[in-house]
Amino acid sequence: MGDAEDxxxxxxxxxxxxxxxxxYEIKALRGVVDLEPVPNRRPExxxxxxxxxxxxxxxxxxxxxxxxIAEALGYLVCRCVGVPIPDAAVAVDGERVHWLSKVVHPxxxxxxxxxxxxYNLDDLGRLLAIDAVLHVPDRHGDNVLFEPSDExxxxxAIDFDCxxxxxxxxxxxxxxxxxxxxAAELPGLDVDVIAGPMRQCxxxxxxxxxxxxxxxxxxxCAAARVTGLKERLAEALVTRCSIAPSLVSEYTQLxxxxx
Amino acid sequence: MNPQYRLVHFAxxxxxxxxxxxxxxxxxxxxxxxxxxxxxxRAECVGxxxxxxxxxxxxxxxxxxxxFDELPKTVGHxxxxxxxxxxxxxxxxxxxxxxLFAPLVAQTAEAPRFKERSRADMGYSFFAAYHLEKHVRKRxxxxxxxxxxxxxxxxxxxxxxxxxxxxxEPIVFSRPHRQVEEAxxxxxxxxxxxxxxxxxxxxxxxxxxxxxxxALHSVDRDTKAEVLSRVTPYADLVxxxxxxxxxxxxxxxxxxxxxxxxxxxxxx
Numbered sequence: 065m066g067d068a069e070d071x072x073x074x075x076x077x078x079x080x081x082x083x084x085x086x087x088y089e090i091k092a093l094r095g096v097v098d099l100e101p102v103p104n105r106r107p108e109x110x111x112x113x114x115x116x117x118x119x120x121x122x123x124x125x126x127x128x129x130x131x132x133i134a135e136a137l138g139y140l141v142c143r144c145v146g147v148p149i150p151d152a153a154v155a156v157d158g159e160r161v162h163w164l165s166k167v168v169h170p171x172x173x174x175x176x177x178x179x180x181x182x183y184n185l186d187d188l189g190r191l192l193a194i195d196a197v198l199h200v201p202d203r204h205g206d207n208v209l210f211e212p213s214d215e216x217x218x219x220x221a222i223d224f225d226c227x228x229x230x231x232x233x234x235x236x237x238x239x240x241x242x243x244x245x246x247a248a249e250l251p252g253l254d255v256d257v258i259a260g261p262m263r264q265c266x267x268x269x270x271x272x273x274x275x276x277x278x279x280x281x282x283x284x285c286a287a288a289r290v291t292g293l294k295e296r297l298a299e300a301l302v303t304r305c306s307i308a309p310s311l312v313s314e315y316t317q318l319x320x321x322x323x
Numbered sequence: 324m325n326p327q328y329r330l331v332h333f334a335x336x337x338x339x340x341x342x343x344x345x346x347x348x349x350x351x352x353x354x355x356x357x358x359x360x361x362x363x364x365r366a367e368c369v370g371x372x373x374x375x376x377x378x379x380x381x382x383x384x385x386x387x388x389x390x391f392d393e394l395p396k397t398v399g400h401x402x403x404x405x406x407x408x409x410x411x412x413x414x415x416x417x418x419x420x421x422x423l424f425a426p427l428v429a430q431t432a433e434a435p436r437f438k439e440r441s442r443a444d445m446g447y448s449f450f451a452a453y454h455l456e457k458h459v460r461k462r463x464x465x466x467x468x469x470x471x472x473x474x475x476x477x478x479x480x481x482x483x484x485x486x487x488x489x490x491x492e493p494i495v496f497s498r499p500h501r502q503v504e505e506a507x508x509x510x511x512x513x514x515x516x517x518x519x520x521x522x523x524x525x526x527x528x529x530x531x532x533x534x535x536x537x538a539l540h541s542v543d544r545d546t547k548a549e550v551l552s553r554v555t556p557y558a559d560l561v562x563x564x565x566x567x568x569x570x571x572x573x574x575x576x577x578x579x580x581x582x583x584x585x586x587x588x589x590x591x
Contacts, residue, residue: 104394112338120338136423165565167337170370170377173399175384176495176565177540181440205397212376216440216448252540254570257452285485323567 090287096155101310130230132288135163140280143165147190149221161289168220174205176252183216189261192223194317197304199228205247232300247322255319267313269305277302326351330405335369350391351416357385358417360424383497387542443479446493453574458482458581472524476516484580488532496541507550514557537562
């Protein structure tokens with residue numbers, strides 16, 4: 065499958081283009097009001113919400129610190145790599161912190177019939193590479209969105225709350241016995257057409273240095289309103305990224321086995 | 324068993340609670356089925372063309388419903404399932420449920436037809452995923468290849484090699500069954516024209532078109548097998564891209580064909 069793997073429809077951005085090294089800020093919003101629950105999600109935890117500026121968000125209620133860190137870091141890494149992910153913010157309500165993700169509308173979730181209709185297919189490969197590195201165990205059909213256009217369907221990454229990077233101590237301690245997450249459950253996934261972007265994304269992440277990792281970890285901890293974890297998170301991130309090529313290679317094989 | 328139904332609503336405006344009925348799940352002695360509303364909302368009622376595309380995607384996915392208790396897993400946040408309600412025992416389930424939507428007739432008369440992506444576009448996307456978009460072309464025009472031969476039949480996709488021409492027809496299953504049947508009949512007819520021409524026209528014999536049908540994804544394997552069995556007698560090769568082996572064979576035959584031939588016989 066050499067040809068398909070080696071070609072990319074869109075090249076990865078350079079660190080300079082992305083501004084890697086400059087911490088991405090995740091805004092804190094106040095005065096966000098809830099609307100109705102998001103259909104077919106856990107109604108007590110996931111609702112539509114509107115901020116004072118009129119923006120429409122999906123609000124995840126009362127997430128524990130590890131999930132907030134995971135969401136924030138997943139968001140920041142996607143931004144670094146150029147994988148489309150909806151704008152994010154946190155809603156602060158006294159001591160309570162809720163994660164906000166800008167609504168992608170209209171959109172729908174994964175289905176096998178979309179596999180070859182996704183026009184940013186490289187981003188699907190990059191997303192799965194990020195999942196392998198951040199140890200996301202629940203990349204299933206509901207956790208990726210597709211927005212329609214005349215050219216096909218545009219992929220958006222969402223939902224990193226289960227990423228085990230949110231518990232950096234566990235992740236560092238499990239490198240030997242549980243290095244990879246469960247394989248993504250995306251029926252109809254054609255690994256051959258995304259293996260190239262996965263590998264390139266892994267090479268890109270492998271170049272992350274400790275300074276960049278600290279910036280990202282700092283921004284994630286600040287957004288998640290978690291203190292005292294920045295260094296541990298940076299260590300976990302840079303450790304995982306340093307072995308990204310082998311992690312992603314093994315994860316690609318895992319996806320092939322499942323397919 | 325007392326037959327029941329559950330209305331299925333499309334949620335066109337996130338957060339506002341708006342709901343538009345688009346069909347119903349039914350449960351009777353024959354099992355669970357999805358009955359599509361015969362009168363769907365206009366595109367402008369569901370967020371314009373993008374919203375309309377999502378609406379028709381979920382309608383296709385709802386056809387796979389096999390449970391009365393929950394929606395298919397591939398149906399996400401755009402759809403809300405109503406409460407179970409009884410229906411009369413003595414009625415024909417589908418007709419009775421379709422009748423539920425009758426009051427919408429006056430409001431949605433002359434609704435513009437949903438513009439789906441063409442079969443050619445959807446098949447082309449498959450090859451684009453394998454970075455073959457420079458080699459696979461849409462809408463084959465036989466008069467460009469054989470100006471002296473009268474061939475009324477075009478083809479959705481084609482690829483040109485040194486001595487070979489691949490004429491390819493995708494079959495899209497994420498559509499109402501009637502459209503799938505029509506597409507299969509259309510493909511068979513197109514291929515039939517070329518098969519006859521191959522036998523009698525020496526110009527064509529010198530540059531033989533290979534007739535390839537390939538099936539895109541379908542959740543209903545039985546329907547897919549049945550439809551493909553009707554196309555098979557007219558095609559030289561038939562592939563099912565849900566099968567990894569078939570998928571790679573299809574990609575390989577295109578790669579092999581175009582390998583030594585740049586971008587195409589006519590310099591396209």
